Amino acid sequence: MTFQDIITELRIFWSKENCIIGEGYDIEVGAGTMSPLTFFGVLGNKLYRVAYTQPSRRPQDGRYGDNPNRLYKHHQFQVILKPPPENVIEIYLNSLKSLGVKEEEHDIRFVEDNWESPTLGAWGVGWEVWCDGMEITQFTYFQQAGGIDLDPVSVEITYGLERIALFLQKKDSIFDIDWSDNIKYRDLRLLEEREMCIYSFEEADTEMLRKTFDFFEKEAQRLIENNLILPSYEYCLKLSHIFNILDARGSIGLTERNQYITRIRSIANKCAKLYLKVRDEK
């Protein structure tokens, strides 16, 4: 099964489970959770189901394409179910079956792993899912987002697509994955990995980024004061990405680090709060 087949299968599977099939967000994010489809989708009490592929950038994890298991940018398939159905685990296992991973053949295990995003004021409890020892999914019962207690809670299922492809295709290196029948992951992404790592670790102009951070933060604040939630949130995401680059570049000291996180979180929390308020007024 090629990388793109995996995505197609998951879209079909979750579409049948009554999910909206969304698209990856067009601003740099560190995880599928940061897409408005999740961040705002989990707030409030309306029933909601969504699934989408999200390219996710984590500059710190980049290895110039030299390491067979680590990437600057990887792909998540993200599913949100609100509220979680009683048989959510079975549904998830059936989604693996649709990829050809059968529970009777493979040792699929749920190992405790709790998740927290300090920049988004979000946390949940759950598991990493192991398939024959390999972590292929993060399965989380979201408890809080934007500093707000969720009611009902949502379940977040995040498939690590590269991991699943490695497993299904029995490859040792991500770069050997078949993206399609005739294109390898390497062909499509290796140059990007290399260059983005050079940028994040060596070239990024930290002075410029710090200034940009300040500008964007002001803009995000101004927008939220004008009740523009989504534009403000988009700037919040940009802040988070700039912070990640500065961090990878090794330019953020310890106390500074916490200050940056607090600054980002405060905007995310404001966006969440205002979103709930505006929704209730409707």
Added chain:
Amino acid sequence: MKNKLLIEIGTEEIPARFLNEIGESLKEKIKEFFESESIDFEKLETYYTPRRLVIFSDGVSEKQKEKTIKIKGPKKSIAFNENGEPLIPLKGFLQKNESKIEDIKIEKVGDEEYVFLEKKIGGRTLIELIEENFSKILFSIPIKKPMKWDSLYFIRPIRWILSIFNDQLINIKIGNIESKKETKPFLKTTKEKIEINSVDDYFKHINDEGIFLSFIERKNKILNELVGYENSLKVEILKDEDLLNEVTNLVESPKVFYFSLPSRAKELPNEILAEILIKGARVFPGYKNGELVFSFGVLNGIFRKEDFVKDGFYSVVKAKIDDAIFFFSKDKEVPIKDRIDSLKNIIFEKNLGTYYDKTMRLIKLLKELYKDLKLNESEKILLDRATLLSMADLTTLTVQEYPELHGIIGGFLSLESNEGREVGEIISEFIYPRKKGDRAPKNKLAKILGILDRVDTLVGSFLVKLEPTSGEDPMGLRRISLTLLKILTSFENKISIENLIEYSLKTFDENLKRDFNQEDLKKFIKNRFRTILEEEGFNYDIINCILNVEPLIPFISYINGRFIKEIYNSNDFNNFILAYKRIFNITKNQKTTDIIDEGLFEKEIENELYGIYLDLKKEIETRNILELEKIYDKFIGSVKYINEYFDNILVMVKDERIRINRLNLLKNLLNLFKKFGSFEDILKQ
């Protein structure tokens, strides 16, 4: 036939680290419930797997025992008016107890008459009681990290309930889940549910599914299979206890498998490799002739084919090894001494600063501690250097990925950076013992560095109020103090707890010390010492005796305790205790000084005892304190004089000068004994 009760709570995977405490606490709660409701039982057990919490009771009574209880009500004088009509206090009392006025009696208690109610209670069925109370019992289990779903809070969502009394369904409802006479099979996606008609039926089906309900059984199965492989493959498996407990609680149906490590594994030292296997892939390392060549994993599903699982685990291990090789080679690019400055970016504790700050404190602490150590100059140079470098490996990729390799990586990097074999050894050893039961560092200098590191964490944590509470121990201070004591008692030294605290305090900021109570910390360490000694089988009175000594020097207390244990049953020691107690009792609560005037002695025995005192004093001052046998010989030798003294001398005479002089001699002698223990705590006669 005996009555059997079975309740199975089906959950999503309960985290391994919480499973035992939840299962055991469920048992306690049910037991309390049975006792409070007068339900008899022959056997009560709880079993648990990641997906099931099971309560099983055999020989359990079908009904509560009936009994009559007598409830005391208001005084008669306020219960009725002059016409004998009931008043509010009585009405309220009756209402509260759901009784009528016909049921009451008047009885005299002392001089007053009171209303009494005799009520029959009990006789309710077990089924009724469980239906009414089960959900309350289940949710009374303390849960450390609960989650919310469907407006309920528990460790993980509950998805099914099976509850039967013999063959009869007990109706329990939790959230939207109602109990049925059904359980779920081993595989989650197999649609079929398993119908259960009786308790025996349940155990049979669970067995057919290959599920082991009992933690102990699962653990033993894993252990036995590991040992089996040790014999058949002629290997030695590192059966890490924490890992063993964890994997036991990650599976319902354990089976051990193994595979050979990829060839690149040889590029990593055994210590790093073992950590990757244990922490990274949760498999057990297997050594052949000292070389780490195998991995032993535990899969879930005894009927499962191993091939897929083996392949999967192999690629995980291979990826982790590749990663670690990458990390380790990157780490080797920066010499360890150049990493010290980067410690400014790693927080030790938010009020105690960074690891750089900690390193600086350790250096100061070491300077202080040198006063109590006998080290030569070259040893000091090595230890100074190792202390400076001790935290530097926290900046490495390898340690950031595998925190437990702190120290070990530092050791390797020191060698790589030409810091010398000795410095490398100190750094790779000072982290031991890492947990209870672990070994102490191999060399003396590593022991000293290990002491510095632990004392700094202990004192610092108490300064910023992070001392352990009943449930929480955020800094792991119980383990740290335990391992500190283990090191202190593992080599000859005269380091006292009092000095350690005092020296360490000097290295912290004044602002932090305002609310610090040194006694709290001392008490905490003493209590941990007590635990160690108890576990080593010391009698309580010996422990009390050796711990009530100031200053508390753990090494001396420890060998002293062992010595007392050895002579505990001898006549000589017995006589010594009796003589000691004579002095102790007579000098208790008496004001004394250390001035002894020989001119006031009246009888020869007084001079003799004084001689004994001086001799003992000199002996203790000059003799190596570790030669306990010699010192106790002197103690025992003094017994005869003490007894003769008491037989011939009346201490409490009228003449104040003589009386005080006698008390002074006795008290000063007592104080010499007391340097070795509060022997009044020894309980034998």
